[in-house]
Amino acid sequence: MTQRNTESAGELPIVEYGLVRAHIFASLATLLISATFGILVATKFNFPEFLGGHAWLTWGRLRYNHTQGIFFGWLGNAFIAFFYYAVPRLANRPVWSRNLGWLLFSIWNFAVVLPGWVLVLAGFSKPLEWGEFPHIVDSFVVLAFILMAFEFVLPFLKARLSDLYVAAWYIIGGIIFTMLAYPVGNIVPELVPGARGAAFSGLWIHDAVGLYVTPFAVAIAYYVVPAATRRPIYSHFLSMVGFWLLFFVYPLNGTHHYVYSAIPMSAQKGAIVASAYLGMDVILVVANLLLSLRGSSAAVGRDVPLRFVWIGVVSYLVVSLQGSVQALMPINRFIHFSDFVIGHSHLAMIGFASFIALGGIAHLWQRIPGTRYNERTMSWAFWLLAVGMSLMVVDLTIAGLVEGQLWQSSAPWIESVRAVRSYWLIRTLSGLPIFAGFVLFWTSLVSGPKTSAVAAPLSKYEPPEDPASFEAVAPVSRQLSWTRWLSYANVIAFVAGVGFFAFSFLVLAIIPGKQLEDEIKRVAPATMPKLTASEQRGRVIYGREGCAYCHTEQIRSLAADVRRFGAPTEAWETKHDYPHFWGTRRIGPDLSREFNLHSSDWQLTHLYNPRFVVRDSVMPGYPWLFEGSPNQPTQEGLDVLAYLQSLGRARELSGLEQQESADLPSQAPDMAVMSDASARATPPTVAVPMVGGYSLSAPILHPASESCDLQEEVGRGASLFAANCASCHGSPGKGNGKASASLLPRPADLTAARFSDERLSGVLWNGITGSAMPPWRQLSAEDLRALIAYVHALYSDDPPSEQQDAKLVTSKALFAAACASCHGNTGAGNGPAAAALAPAPTNFHLKQPTEERAWKVLEDGVPGTAMPPWKNELSEDERRALVEYVRSLYRLPQGDSPR
Amino acid sequence: MINIVVIAISAVMLAFVLVWWRWPAFRLWTEAPKYFMLRQERRFDDGTSYSRPDSKTRDPE
Numbered sequence: 033m034t035q036r037n038t039e040s041a042g043e044l045p046i047v048e049y050g051l052v053r054a055h056i057f058a059s060l061a062t063l064l065i066s067a068t069f070g071i072l073v074a075t076k077f078n079f080p081e082f083l084g085g086h087a088w089l090t091w092g093r094l095r096y097n098h099t100q101g102i103f104f105g106w107l108g109n110a111f112i113a114f115f116y117y118a119v120p121r122l123a124n125r126p127v128w129s130r131n132l133g134w135l136l137f138s139i140w141n142f143a144v145v146l147p148g149w150v151l152v153l154a155g156f157s158k159p160l161e162w163g164e165f166p167h168i169v170d171s172f173v174v175l176a177f178i179l180m181a182f183e184f185v186l187p188f189l190k191a192r193l194s195d196l197y198v199a200a201w202y203i204i205g206g207i208i209f210t211m212l213a214y215p216v217g218n219i220v221p222e223l224v225p226g227a228r229g230a231a232f233s234g235l236w237i238h239d240a241v242g243l244y245v246t247p248f249a250v251a252i253a254y255y256v257v258p259a260a261t262r263r264p265i266y267s268h269f270l271s272m273v274g275f276w277l278l279f280f281v282y283p284l285n286g287t288h289h290y291v292y293s294a295i296p297m298s299a300q301k302g303a304i305v306a307s308a309y310l311g312m313d314v315i316l317v318v319a320n321l322l323l324s325l326r327g328s329s330a331a332v333g334r335d336v337p338l339r340f341v342w343i344g345v346v347s348y349l350v351v352s353l354q355g356s357v358q359a360l361m362p363i364n365r366f367i368h369f370s371d372f373v374i375g376h377s378h379l380a381m382i383g384f385a386s387f388i389a390l391g392g393i394a395h396l397w398q399r400i401p402g403t404r405y406n407e408r409t410m411s412w413a414f415w416l417l418a419v420g421m422s423l424m425v426v427d428l429t430i431a432g433l434v435e436g437q438l439w440q441s442s443a444p445w446i447e448s449v450r451a452v453r454s455y456w457l458i459r460t461l462s463g464l465p466i467f468a469g470f471v472l473f474w475t476s477l478v479s480g481p482k483t484s485a486v487a488a489p490l491s492k493y494e495p496p497e498d499p500a501s502f503e504a505v506a507p508v509s510r511q512l513s514w515t516r517w518l519s520y521a522n523v524i525a526f527v528a529g530v531g532f533f534a535f536s537f538l539v540l541a542i543i544p545g546k547q548l549e550d551e552i553k554r555v556a557p558a559t560m561p562k563l564t565a566s567e568q569r570g571r572v573i574y575g576r577e578g579c580a581y582c583h584t585e586q587i588r589s590l591a592a593d594v595r596r597f598g599a600p601t602e603a604w605e606t607k608h609d610y611p612h613f614w615g616t617r618r619i620g621p622d623l624s625r626e627f628n629l630h631s632s633d634w635q636l637t638h639l640y641n642p643r644f645v646v647r648d649s650v651m652p653g654y655p656w657l658f659e660g661s662p663n664q665p666t667q668e669g670l671d672v673l674a675y676l677q678s679l680g681r682a683r684e685l686s687g688l689e690q691q692e693s694a695d696l697p698s699q700a701p702d703m704a705v706m707s708d709a710s711a712r713a714t715p716p717t718v719a720v721p722m723v724g725g726y727s728l729s730a731p732i733l734h735p736a737s738e739s740c741d742l743q744e745e746v747g748r749g750a751s752l753f754a755a756n757c758a759s760c761h762g763s764p765g766k767g768n769g770k771a772s773a774s775l776l777p778r779p780a781d782l783t784a785a786r787f788s789d790e791r792l793s794g795v796l797w798n799g800i801t802g803s804a805m806p807p808w809r810q811l812s813a814e815d816l817r818a819l820i821a822y823v824h825a826l827y828s829d830d831p832p833s834e835q836q837d838a839k840l841v842t843s844k845a846l847f848a849a850a851c852a853s854c855h856g857n858t859g860a861g862n863g864p865a866a867a868a869l870a871p872a873p874t875n876f877h878l879k880q881p882t883e884e885r886a887w888k889v890l891e892d893g894v895p896g897t898a899m900p901p902w903k904n905e906l907s908e909d910e911r912r913a914l915v916e917y918v919r920s921l922y923r924l925p926q927g928d929s930p931r
Numbered sequence: 932m933i934n935i936v937v938i939a940i941s942a943v944m945l946a947f948v949l950v951w952w953r954w955p956a957f958r959l960w961t962e963a964p965k966y967f968m969l970r971q972e973r974r975f976d977d978g979t980s981y982s983r984p985d986s987k988t989r990d991p992e
Contacts, residue, residue, distance in 0.1 A: 121971045121972060
């Protein structure tokens with residue numbers, strides 16, 4: 033134990049400078065490592081193959097380590113360093129124990145940060161936002177907070193209330209609140225499933241920022257501002273109002289991450305109101321801090337650490353008001369899940385928390401004797417960081433607005449990815465000055481002249497503004513003697529901490545949880561299947577790889593969501609989800625309705641290398657789930673596939689979809705939306721899902737009949753084909769794209785058949801069941817027409833030879849005997865067996881294969897379909913006759929122009 | 932839920948404002964910590980915190 037005895041009046045408590053230094057160096061080392069993780073993650077958006085192919089370096093795991101490293105490594109160490117410096121000053125007592133301090137240092141860095149990183153990279157993590165380190169690490173985090181309570185809270189035990197400065201309150205409050213919130217946020221969502229779990233994890237997502245990052249950063253600001261200006265803060269009363277409101281309101285904000293979700297609307301609206309109050313509270317806190325700097329603008333310009341803090345305080349105001357506005361429903365529906373929120377979180381973590389922490393470190397570093405400090409490089413670090421941070425936040429904010437706009441339209445999802453790629457590149461580049469700023473910051477702490485004396489001579493101190501008031505405090509304190517019980521600040525903080533936390537727990541988790549439980553009991557089908565063992569294993573892998581950080585599993589009750597993804601996610605659908613994967617970000621589309629949306633071969637190919645099937649995808653590949661090729665998945669690959677194909681199954685099997693469709697009044701046909709040339713920019717008024725499912729209202733689209741218009745359409749179609757179709761069908765449409773090797777049936781060779789407009793329209797609208805061909809009805813009618821025109825252009829005319837009547841009769845009989853059971857008597861693909869086949873048999877009225885293609889199909893069949901080889905069943909003459917016959921069945925439908 | 936949140940926050944705010952408004956002595960008392968903090972800062976910055984010969988935590992150098 034360092035020195036437990038109360039210091040005498042003239043004696044100063046010991047400051048553990050060794051621990052201050054150790055934590056500062058640990059904070060800067062982990063900052064650089066975490067920033068490196070961040071830059072790698074950002075780079076992967078533009079170069080998805082960068083460092084690909086290695087499980088340890090995949091996007092999801094690096095992303096986990098980026099945020100957890102900033103949270104624990106950088107900010108955690110920086111805050112603890114500040115505590116070692118400030119607590120003895122604020123409490124007039126040393127910290128509890130030096131040995132305990134080194135134990136805390138060891139636990140924090142060698143039992144939390146370092147093993148946390150390694151375990152996450154090795155695939156041992158938990159998919160909870162801001163809680164990705166595995167449970168074994170969580171236990172050390174909780175232990176560390178208990179040690180922190182001993183080390184930093186107990187010195188305040190005997191502090192008089194009239195001595196307890198606001199920074200001390202924030203330190204005490206932050207430690208106690210986080211000690212309570214951390215286990216709840218990191219354990220409960222794993223024990224309480226789905227929507228109910230989301231209500232709890234929403235608490236932690238916000239508590240992590242609101243009860244850990246914010247109080248400690250604000251404590252530093254409240255410390256550095258008066259210490260650097262040598263003037264008291266503007267109003268300690270206002271600072272305390274801000275403190276209590278923050279701790280009361282912040283935990284109530286959590287559910288604003290799940291607006292328009294299945295969580296009861298009353299809880300959502302409560303969180304939105306609390307968010308508005310929080311904004312007001314932050315205005316109060318920031319106004320108080322900025323008023324404390326009145327008349328000290330020269331100091332802000334001169335003193336670099338104070339400048340860091342000043343930027344941090346201003347960012348705090350901006351980011352908090354931004355947060356309050358983001359929670360409002362009209363804004364939330366537009367920007368949630370987009371890069372706007374990522375810009376917001378970077379403004380919070382860099383602009384607010386990191387700038388203040390850096391300012392705090394630089395401030396106290398100069399006051400540690402024997403240290404070096406280089407003001408010039410520190411100033412450079414400041415400007416690099418300010419420029420980098422501003423660029424990043426502005427860039428991501430604009431990117432978010434672009435994404436939000438496209439998500440409201442009926443444009444395919446991938447267009448939002450294409451649209452923001454340049455913004456992602458700027459974001460990555462903006463990380464470079466930030467990284468350089470961090471390096472220079474560290475450099476400035478180890479270069480420059482040595483500090484041999486205190487930075488600020490006593491003479492520079494200004495006296496309190498009102499010495500009389502200052503002196504009058506003691507008698508007033510005596511008058512307040514009846515409030516002696518209040519003098520135990522720890523008791524107040526602890527009671528309030530437990531009370532406020534319990535209140536938020538009750539209002540945002542217990543009550544909504546109970547409502548959800550009742551709803552689930554009432555609505556969930558009795559036969560709702562649980563995940564199979566394989567699906568459950570796949571779910572674990574899905575969480576391990578961070579899939580939920582790009583793909584949400586919650587369709588919000590918004591027309592744009594419903595149109596794009598399907599019915600809104602209901603609470604009962606998530607009743608077996610431990611933990612929930614609702615997510616707070618969409619880089620890829622929502623996966624809640626993935627059941628039956630894509631074929632298994634498409635899913636496996638996509639997992640192996642997403643760009644094999646979606647040219648511009650930025651999703652990482654997962655080759656370690658395969659043995660060298662997409663059609664050789666490992667057990668883990670099959671498990672992930674099983675999980676993906678289970679998403680939305682419960683709803684599909686429940687019959688609710690059919691019931692709801694039957695209950696709906698007759699809707700405007702899909703074409704009413706799609707025929708509008710401006711459909712891409714204007715959200716349809718009728719909520720018709722644009723992907724998945726079979727729609728009877730498939731339109732028949734005809735390309736332009738005028739030659740010059742047709743040329744234009746073909747050109748446009750070629751671009752669309754290259755962007756959306758070529759990865760499977762190959763660039764000349766020969767069915768030999770990158771994905772073709774692992775898709776069964778293989779993508780169609782579009783040069784080997786003539787297709788009618790009806791056939792192409794139907795396929796583009798609904799996809800081909802039983803194959804990897806997805807529906808493309810999210811494209812505008814203009815685009816679909818252009819694609820049809822382009823596919824027509826791929827076919828070189830190959831008219832069938834005229835058959836003699838006698839031969840025709842023979843061929844017809846042969847067709848009736850061998851082919852009609854599937855293809856129908858007339859070759860319309862509607863034979864008795866057709867209904868049970870997927871893909872459906874070819875309708876030869878709408879598709880005319882080339883002679884070569886028809887011959888090959890008769891010889892070899894079509895792997896992956898019900899079409900068998902006829903080489904050994906029919907003679908060569910018979911096969912040749914059938915080729916001629918099926919080619920003669922094609923009819924140029926009305927409306928199709930001869931090409 | 933909104934009512935609970937609004938009433939609770941309004942009650943906290945009202946309590947603060949009432950105490951501050953009705954009790955001038957409280958206003959004075961509540962501002963005291965900012966002066967204490969500055970006084971402590973002065974004490975520590977005069978160098979005694981790390982010049983005590985018996986201090987085990989003085990700068991390692």
